[in-house]
């Protein structure tokens with residue numbers, strides 16, 4: 001299997017040759033699940049989650065010991081169109097906050113025993129305003145994909161890919177429109193908190209951008225290049241690397257999902273090693289997850305980004321694995337089974 005890339009064609013080649021889960025481990029995990037001291041299916045979605053995790057780890061009694069949260073930050077030329085409630089300087093300021101330990105994601109990563117890494121991608125060089133031209137050329141896209149690819153610790157056993165980038169809900173909305181069609185307003189929401197007039201303006205920006213980049217329609221890598229951003233591309237690179245390493249991934253909110261959806265259009269099963277950690281309050285996230293065939297683990301009204309919803313879901317997955325791998329079987333515990 002090719003595990004490296006220096007062009008977009010190489011990257012697409014990797015996406016067409018992704019490994020699957022370990023079927024033997026998946027089967028053994030299902031057998032084990034059936035013997036655990038609980039009524040059948042009494043742990044609900046936790047049971048399928050644990051079996052999915054065990055399959056990807058190739059261990060029917062897997063553990064989660066080294067989760068990694070990686071946050072990518074990027075700046076967007078499209079902020080010149082007035083699409084965010086916050087100024088673009090906030091991206092770099094929040095990166096500093098992540099590094100000082102003061103952001104929500106620092107607390108959540110800590111709470112769930114995850115290591116946190118932060119990668120700022122050329123913040124002084126925003127992507128091109130995609131109402132005017134493609135956000136990135138091929139070299140810039142490949143470089144950002146590579147940053148994500150290299151950011152994954154091969155020793156980690158669970159990955160959360162998150163982002164920080166003022167303006168990136170406009171980018172995510174444009175990608176969703178390019179990939180799934182409909183109206184720009186279907187995919188455009190408040191982001192950091194723009195008002196109704198701001199959402200209407202943003203929607204026009206999204207519509208104009210997708211009209212300008214016709215080649216992005218239905219083409220995930222072209223959508224990422226023309227309408228994406230460096231942090232979205234880095235998330236796509238990290239999610240792909242995790243797949244090659246058989247590391248399960250928890251997706252975060254609207255922006256992370258849009259980046260991931262780009263991979264799915266290249267290779268329909270590219271996200272089989274991922275689970276949607278939560279459904280964000282960004283209104284279009286529900287439709288996006290539906291199109292991706294992903295049911296979120298949590299829906300807590302969060303719309304922060306920075307990997308926060310996915311980090312919370314580490315707790316859910318850890319709970320699923322603790323039960324699956326730690327519980328006694330009926331035979332071990334001397335508990336009578338159902339009649």
Ligand SMILES: O=C(O)c1ccc[n+]([C@@H]2O[C@H](COP(=O)([O-])O)[C@@H](O)[C@H]2O)c1
Pocket residue numbers: 083084085086163164165166167168169170190191192193194252253254255256280281282285302303304305306
């Ligand atoms: O994760 C989400 O669903 C989400 C929804 C709304 C906003 N955000 C965060 O807010 C920033 C983008 O919002 P905006 O309004 O600048 O496009 C970016 O840093 C994201 O992490 C994130």
Ligand SMILES: Cc1cc2nc[nH]c2cc1C
Pocket residue numbers: 086090094163164165192304305306
């Ligand atoms: C303050 C702030 C924190 C964030 N974290 C992720 N996106 C964000 C956007 C803003 C504006």
